[in-house]
Amino acid sequence: xxxxxxxxxxxxxxxVAPELIGCTLVRTINSVRQAARIIETEAYVGPHDxxxxxxxxxxxxxxxxxxxxxxxxxxxxxxxxxxxNIVTSVEGDPQAVLLRAALPLDNWSVDLSGPGxxxxxxxxxxxxxxxxxxxxxxxxxxxxxxxxxxxxxPRIGIDYAGEWKHAPLRFxxxx
DNA sequence: TATAAGATCGCCT
DNA sequence: GGCGATCTTATAC
Numbered sequence: 001x002x003x004x005x006x007x008x009x010x011x012x013x014x015x016v017a018p019e020l021i022g023c024t025l026v027r028t029i030n031s032v033r034q035a036a037r038i039i040e041t042e043a044y045v046g047p048h049d050x051x052x053x054x055x056x057x058x059x060x061x062x063x064x065x066x067x068x069x070x071x072x073x074x075x076x077x078x079x080x081x082x083x084x085n086i087v088t089s090v091e092g093d094p095q096a097v098l099l100r101a102a103l104p105l106d107n108w109s110v111d112l113s114g115p116g117x118x119x120x121x122x123x124x125x126x127x128x129x130x131x132x133x134x135x136x137x138x139x140x141x142x143x144x145x146x147x148x149x150x151x152x153x154p155r156i157g158i159d160y161a162g163e164w165k166h167a168p169l170r171f172x173x174x175x
Numbered sequence: 176t177a178t179a180a181g182a183t184c185g186c187c188t
Numbered sequence: 189g190g191c192g193a194t195c196t197t198a199t200a201c
Binding site for chain 2: 081
Binding site: 053056059060061075076077078079080126 | 193194195196197198
């Protein structure tokens with residue numbers, strides 16, 4: 001087990017997203033270490049990806065995605081839910097991986113079965129925009145042992161994305 | 176300055 | 189299975 005380094009995130013989101021499946025997301029909240037196994041992710045692959053906020057261009061909101069990899073891209077959706085993404089690729093190329101679901105570890109009793117719930121349980125807010133996920137107390141560790149069984153499907157909730165709504169960029173682990 | 180819409184969830188039937 | 193909550197952001201006047 002080793003903490004994921006910036007070089008891990010310095011690749012295309014389409015490659016990083018499936019590799020995050022089975023990894024462990026860790027954050028220390030109120031001096032308590034909380035950990036969960038990532039079981040669902042989605043890739044947002046660049047400014048040409050109509051499902052990505054970056055397709056609107058570089059704005060104050062999407063600034064983090066255009067920055068260097070390994071940082072948290074957080075935004076609020078529907079006025080009530082925070083979404084947690086990790087920026088990938090290189091600076092100037094806006095790609096990111098959305099963390100959609102996880103399974104709590106270490107007797108942690110929470111429901112992490114959706115992106116809004118996951119962010120809420122990990123205490124993610126807009127204040128966490130630009131947080132460095134390769135340093136500090138919020139990070140991901142790689143599990144070298146198990147090879148998760150991964151299923152690939154189109155992404156969720158992006159009907160506005162035209163042809164891109166069919167793109168197979170959602171990755172989830174099956175039992 | 177004002178307006179519209181969204182990478183969702185939970186409660187209702 | 190359908191709908192309402194609720195607020196940031198982008199875009200338009």
